[in-house]
Amino acid sequence: MDSRACAVKWVVLAAACAVLAGCAAPRRTPAPVEDRTTVRPGTIPAQPAVAALPGAENAGKPGYYTVRPGDTLLRIALESGQNWRDVARWNNLDNPNVIEVGQVLRVAPPSAPAVAAAPAPGSAVPAAPAASTASAAVPPASAASSVARGTATTAPASPAPAPAASGPDDEIAWAWPTNGAATVLAGFDEQKNKGVDIGGRAGDPVLAAADGRVVYAGAGLRGYGNLIILKHNNTYLTAYAHNQSLLVKEDQTVRKGQKIAEMGSTDTDRVKLHFEIRRQGKPVDPTRYLPPR
Numbered sequence: 701m702d703s704r705a706c707a708v709k710w711v712v713l714a715a716a717c718a719v720l721a722g723c724a725a726p727r728r729t730p731a732p733v734e735d736r737t738t739v740r741p742g743t744i745p746a747q748p749a750v751a752a753l754p755g756a757e758n759a760g761k762p763g764y765y766t767v768r769p770g771d772t773l774l775r776i777a778l779e780s781g782q783n784w785r786d787v788a789r790w791n792n793l794d795n796p797n798v799i800e801v802g803q804v805l806r807v808a809p810p811s812a813p814a815v816a817a818a819p820a821p822g823s824a825v826p827a828a829p830a831a832s833t834a835s836a837a838v839p840p841a842s843a844a845s846s847v848a849r850g851t852a853t854t855a856p857a858s859p860a861p862a863p864a865a866s867g868p869d870d871e872i873a874w875a876w877p878t879n880g881a882a883t884v885l886a887g888f889d890e891q892k893n894k895g896v897d898i899g900g901r902a903g904d905p906v907l908a909a910a911d912g913r914v915v916y917a918g919a920g921l922r923g924y925g926n927l928i929i930l931k932h933n934n935t936y937l938t939a940y941a942h943n944q945s946l947l948v949k950e951d952q953t954v955r956k957g958q959k960i961a962e963m964g965s966t967d968t969d970r971v972k973l974h975f976e977i978r979r980q981g982k983p984v985d986p987t988r989y990l991p992p993r
Contacts, residue, residue: 915950
């Protein structure tokens, strides 16, 4: 065997030894990765913290109301017999145009004795779909506003107002909110009508039924059209709906018999005045308070 053949033989033997040595070396495997997202048997997965809604500690207490889907600040205030601006102030609402479902609102003056919490506000329109927030729908007051003509719907049943002891606030000399020629189209009905509907012609004067202060003038409460709400004392509010135009502004003081609006047909199917008297926020039959005609 020549020297060249010997060299080739040794190269082949060296390569074979290297292969065998590699096969004999132990294989290294990657370290196992622990899946920390898997819940181990017998343990409870951690739940994200849920912040309590404002006022939750007062839920169910007298003088407080828990916001429900479809509620607005204006309607809550009306059903509680309060000025919506007062309710916003009592609850330190940074933006009174937005309230949250489940939020608990104070609906009685902080210095007043406890009163029963307001019931779920009745709605003059179908309830809004459930949502995490409910718009307060409190637009700016308007001295002469008008909205597109629509169709008013009746309100669902509401609890009959609880009897209350008479006091100085009950001594009001009421007057009809329209002239003597107007006729009553629909009377008070706890199931269907929270006031009386009085007929007339477009532009007929709408009069304040008693001395008071304007706490709302606008078209922000659906089903009422152009609306005026007067607060007469700590007990009584009156509401004047479907007006053609509004002649007073919020916070304005008015006298009994003063012209505050003109009759119209906003958000209803004909010219009429829908008139309500609310005692501590609860609708009562106006004909029991107004003088006979």
